[in-house]
Amino acid sequence: VIYNSRGFIIVYVLWGLCLQPNTVRSDKLHSLSTSLNKDLDSHFPPMGRVMMPRPSMCHTSSLQIPKDKEASENELISLARSLLLAWNDPLLLLSSEAPTLPHPSNGDISSKIRELQDYSKSLGDGLDILVNKTSAMKRPPAEFNFHFLMSCFRRDSHKIDSFLKVLRCRATKMRPETC
Amino acid sequence: MMWRDVGVTLILSLILPVVAQGARHTPPGKPKLTSCRSPDKETFTCWWEAGSDGGRPTTYSLFYHKENSETVYECPDYHTAGANSCFFSKNETSIWVNYNITVVATNALGNNFSDPVDVDVVYIVQPHTPENVTVGVLEDEDGPFLRVSWEPPSKADTRSGWITLIYELRVKLEEAEEWEEHRAGQQKMFNIFSLHSGGVYMVQVRCKPDHGFWSEWSTASYVIVPDYIPRERSMWILIAVFSAFIFLILTWIITLNRSSVKHCLLPPVPGPKIKGFDQQLLKKGKPEEVFNSLVVQSFPPRSTDYEDLLVEYLEVYVNEKQELMPEGKDLQDVGCLKSKSQSDNDSGRGSCDSHTLLMEKCGGVESKDESSYEEPELLQGQAGSWERLERGDSQVVDTPDSSDGRVKTWPLVFSPSIHGSSDNHHYGTLEMPKQHSTSEITYSVPDHLFPTSTSFPHHHHPEYRDSLGEYSEYRCSRSPSTGVAYHWEARHPTQAHSNFNIRNLERQKEATGLGLPPSRSMEYVEVQKVNQENQLVLKPLSSHGRGPFQRQREMAEAGQYCNYREKEGAEAERYPTQQQGKTTKDGPVATQLQESTCLTTSGYVDTAPTMPTF
Numbered sequence: 001v002i003y004n005s006r007g008f009i010i011v012y013v014l015w016g017l018c019l020q021p022n023t024v025r026s027d028k029l030h031s032l033s034t035s036l037n038k039d040l041d042s043h044f045p046p047m048g049r050v051m052m053p054r055p056s057m058c059h060t061s062s063l064q065i066p067k068d069k070e071a072s073e074n075e076l077i078s079l080a081r082s083l084l085l086a087w088n089d090p091l092l093l094l095s096s097e098a099p100t101l102p103h104p105s106n107g108d109i110s111s112k113i114r115e116l117q118d119y120s121k122s123l124g125d126g127l128d129i130l131v132n133k134t135s136a137m138k139r140p141p142a143e144f145n146f147h148f149l150m151s152c153f154r155r156d157s158h159k160i161d162s163f164l165k166v167l168r169c170r171a172t173k174m175r176p177e178t179c
Numbered sequence: 180m181m182w183r184d185v186g187v188t189l190i191l192s193l194i195l196p197v198v199a200q201g202a203r204h205t206p207p208g209k210p211k212l213t214s215c216r217s218p219d220k221e222t223f224t225c226w227w228e229a230g231s232d233g234g235r236p237t238t239y240s241l242f243y244h245k246e247n248s249e250t251v252y253e254c255p256d257y258h259t260a261g262a263n264s265c266f267f268s269k270n271e272t273s274i275w276v277n278y279n280i281t282v283v284a285t286n287a288l289g290n291n292f293s294d295p296v297d298v299d300v301v302y303i304v305q306p307h308t309p310e311n312v313t314v315g316v317l318e319d320e321d322g323p324f325l326r327v328s329w330e331p332p333s334k335a336d337t338r339s340g341w342i343t344l345i346y347e348l349r350v351k352l353e354e355a356e357e358w359e360e361h362r363a364g365q366q367k368m369f370n371i372f373s374l375h376s377g378g379v380y381m382v383q384v385r386c387k388p389d390h391g392f393w394s395e396w397s398t399a400s401y402v403i404v405p406d407y408i409p410r411e412r413s414m415w416i417l418i419a420v421f422s423a424f425i426f427l428i429l430t431w432i433i434t435l436n437r438s439s440v441k442h443c444l445l446p447p448v449p450g451p452k453i454k455g456f457d458q459q460l461l462k463k464g465k466p467e468e469v470f471n472s473l474v475v476q477s478f479p480p481r482s483t484d485y486e487d488l489l490v491e492y493l494e495v496y497v498n499e500k501q502e503l504m505p506e507g508k509d510l511q512d513v514g515c516l517k518s519k520s521q522s523d524n525d526s527g528r529g530s531c532d533s534h535t536l537l538m539e540k541c542g543g544v545e546s547k548d549e550s551s552y553e554e555p556e557l558l559q560g561q562a563g564s565w566e567r568l569e570r571g572d573s574q575v576v577d578t579p580d581s582s583d584g585r586v587k588t589w590p591l592v593f594s595p596s597i598h599g600s601s602d603n604h605h606y607g608t609l610e611m612p613k614q615h616s617t618s619e620i621t622y623s624v625p626d627h628l629f630p631t632s633t634s635f636p637h638h639h640h641p642e643y644r645d646s647l648g649e650y651s652e653y654r655c656s657r658s659p660s661t662g663v664a665y666h667w668e669a670r671h672p673t674q675a676h677s678n679f680n681i682r683n684l685e686r687q688k689e690a691t692g693l694g695l696p697p698s699r700s701m702e703y704v705e706v707q708k709v710n711q712e713n714q715l716v717l718k719p720l721s722s723h724g725r726g727p728f729q730r731q732r733e734m735a736e737a738g739q740y741c742n743y744r745e746k747e748g749a750e751a752e753r754y755p756t757q758q759q760g761k762t763t764k765d766g767p768v769a770t771q772l773q774e775s776t777c778l779t780t781s782g783y784v785d786t787a788p789t790m791p792t793f
Contacts, residue, residue, distance in 0.1 A: 027389060034390065057247045065275060069341045155275055158301055158390065162341075165389070169340025177365065179340045 019168040020178075022126040026080075026161035029119040033154040036112045040147050043103050055145065058152030060086045065159065073170060076163040077130055083156045084124045090149055091117050097146055116153070123160070205233035206289025210282045212296045216305045216392070219334045220274060220342055223267050223300050224260040227282045227293065235286035241265040246277035274300045304391035306344060307332035309367075309384045314402040317370075323404055325350070325371040329384045332394070344386045347393075353379040353401070377406045 063082055066075055095117060098110040169179035208230020217223035229239065241254035254265035265280075278300070282293040309329040316323050327348055335342045343365070349358040350371055363369045363384075374380070380403075383396040433440055 030390060061247075069336070069339060155299065155301075159275060161389070162301070165343050166340040169338075169343075177367070179337050179343065 018126070018130060019164060019171055022123060022130075023161070023164045023168050025119050025123045025126065026157065026164045029116065029123060030154070030157040030161045032112055032116055032119065033150070033157045036109060036116070037150055037154050039105060039109060039112075040103065040150055044147050055148060058148075058155065059090070060152065060156055069166060073167055076167055077127065080160045080163040081124070081127045083160055084120055084127065087120060087153060087156060088124075090153070091120060093144065094146065094149060094153075097144070101146060204235050204286075204288050205231075207231065207233045207235075207237040207284035207286045207291045209291045210239055210284045210293040212280060212282055212293055215280070215296070215298045215303050217272075217300050217303050218305060218307050218332070219336060220301060220304050220388075221269050221336075222272050223298070223303060225254075225265045225267075225280060225296075225298070226260070227263050229263060230284060230291065232284075233286050233288055235288060237284050237286040239263060239282055239284050241280060241282050243278050243280040245273065246279065272300055276300070302390070304342070304388045306335045306342065306386055306388060306391070306394045308394045308397040309346060309386050310397075312382065312384050312397045312400050314380070314382045314400045316402060316404060321372070322407060323374055325374065325380060325382070325402060325404075326368065327371065327382050327384065327400075328368040329397070330367065331386065335386075335388075343389045345389070346384060346386045348382060348384040349396070350380055350382050353381055358383075374404045376404060376408070378404050380404065 060083055063079060063086065065079065091113065095110070095113045098106055098113050100106075101109060103109060172178045210227050210229050212225060212227045215223055215225035225241065227239065227241070229237065241257075242251050243254070244251045252271075255268060255271050256266040257264065259266040276299065278298045279295050280298060281295045284291045284293075310332055312327065312329040315326045315328075317326050318324075327350075329346070329348075331337045331344055335344060337344055345365055346363040346367065347360060348363060348369055349360045351358045352375060361369060361371075371380075371382075379401060381399040381401055383399050385394045385396045387393045
């Protein structure tokens with residue numbers, strides 16, 4: 001909800017300032033996830049990946065994304081927060097499974113997943129300040145496919161990042177150069 | 180048969196390809212999706228490249244299905260994006276959804292499917308180039324600079340924050356090879372400094388989304404930097420001009436003073452100053468004449484007249500305390516001290532052979548200043564006068580008469596010792612009789628030299644009592660059996676109680692142990708001081724210095740004498756027995772004689788600790 005009255009502009013600006021560090025975190029989160037996926041792709045070619053048993057969709061696919069970019073702030077931020085929450089457990093799972101991954105550089109992968117967890121945690125805490133309610137937790141997928149899961153996370157991190165950046169831009173209307 | 184079949188096969192294999200060449204029709208080759216891109220994260224386009232067309236007109240079609248959906252859709256727009264492309268509009272684009280895209284090539288004979296490609300729109304964002312790139316030249320105090328500004332591509336929605344772009348620009352002089360790249364972050368303006376005056380610059384800008392691909396470079400913008408003189412350069416020009424000016428002035432000054440500068444820097448080399456050397460002769464090239472002229476009769480010195488030498492090289496020591504001693508005395512002293520030529524081994528002559536001679540020579544030696552006697556230092560000064568006697572032949576220095584074994588007279592040695600005596604000739608002439616191999620050399624003290632002690636007033640410097648009178652003998656021998664003792668006898672013991680000071684320090688030159696030619700050696704001692712016990716502290720003079728007391732060698736052979744090491748400052752009442760017979764009031768006079776390290780058994784005088792007994 002965009003408050004146009006003057007009284008709320010200040011809050012708006014502050015909110016934007018609070019968002020800035022979060023967007024930094026979300027950006028970093030997605031970058032890390034992308035590089036992780038690249039590492040996995042190098043070893044598991046795309047064709048082979050399709051052959052492996054995998055879930056049809058990410059477990060967070062039920063979370064409705066906004067149809068367009070004109071979604072409200074509330075929607076955006078709650079979605080971001082929900083996504084983040086939905087990944088807490090799967091990240092734990094990935095982290096535990098990484099060492100046994102049949103991949104030449106699974107040590108790197110393990111450390112990157114740990115980093116992802118850290119960023120996710122800090123981002124979640126940051127967002128908790130901004131949002132009051134939490135969405136319902138989503139069950140982790142039944143079948144476990146490391147690569148697939150990572151690809152889901154990559155996408156979801158991109159979502160989070162995008163939402164937060166939209167929110168940031170909206171919150172700092174006074175300074176359009178931040179967009 | 181077989182040959183025929185082979186032939187037919189050959190012909191057919193050769194002909195058929197040729198025939199079929201013109202009319203070949205095959206299904207199309209496999210197309211390939213080259214890339215899909217989205218400029219705005221809302222639409223996207225895919226391009227493919229065709230395989231071989233198989234000789235027939237081939238059509239391409241693109242099919243896709245979204246993830247988790249089996250519905251296959253065909254490309255909605257083949258034309259917007261040009262040939263072999265498919266454009267997905269906003270309505271057909273779902274983000275965060277995987278598209279599985281396939282291209283199919285179809286011709287009359289068949290079709291061919293490309294490999295499917297999975298695409299997520301958000302990962303393939305590549306914006307258009309930035310727009311409205313403007314470059315301007317602005318001025319500030321340091322000079323002109325370029326200001327580049329641009330706008331984001333119109334298609335990218337950066338205002339809502341849907342796409343976040345970062346920018347990059349590059350600059351170079353038109354004729355330069357390498358670009359200079361700069362990251363501008365999210366800003367849309369950039370300044371470039373340090374320009375070349377009058378240069379033409381090219382500027383280009385591009386952009387990239389936070390997670391995406393770089394755009395193409397914008398078209399180059401040209402800008403001309405106006406001419407200007409950089410302040411920095413003008414300062415350097417000023418400095419250069421100034422230093423050149425200073426340099427010119429300096430050069431002019433040096434040119435004016437050319438000769439003096441040259442003299443200062445390159446001092447002239449002194450020419451040879453050899454007596455008798457004639458450069459002209461040398462130049463004429465007659466070396467023999469030149470060298471002959473160098474031969475001077477007086478060189479090398481052939482004279483062995485040591486007297487002459489002695490005279491020549493004597494150095495008179497003037498003690499600063501010795502105000503009262505005229506220097507002329509010294510010469511006479513010297514003359515007294517000199518001994519005759521070394522060859523006179525058996526002559527037994529002293530430097531002043533007889534006391535009479537001595538007296539004659541040293542007659543005027545008496546100290547005129549009696550008052551000086553009161554000064555202990557005078558003694559020393561007196562002694563000092565002997566100090567610096569140098570011999571032309573250093574080796575000879577010690578005792579030219581060493582071989583003589585004579586007593587060296589001690590002219591003037593005792594003169595100051597006599598206090599208040601009108602007769603100031605207190606020359607302790609000690610004549611050493613001819614040496615005897617085992618005899619004792621006795622010194623006979625001339626009577627006149629030894630005024631009776633009674634006649635001497637006891638001045639208040641009893642220290643000057645000499646020991647000569649008291650020591651009737653002075654034995655110096657390390658090995659009494661072989662050595663020869665010096666005996667300084669006072670023939671007239673009564674008279675011997677005079678204030679003789681024996682300046683008796685023989686100093687042995689270390690080097691003179693063996694190298695002494697059959698010339699006399701002189702050793703000198705001086706009275707260092709007089710201690711409280713009325714003992715003379717004798718001190719050997721330096722190697723250069725010779726005490727007035729010449730010690731004669733007893734041995735005819737040259738070069739043998741004792742090494743005397745004096746114990747400086749150590750007063751030893753060496754000859755206590757000597758004083759026995761004396762008036763005790765005189766006090767012992769300690770003569771300090773060096774410990775003798777006599778090199779030879781004979782002919783040496785040994786500072787034996789034994790006192791000559793009376």
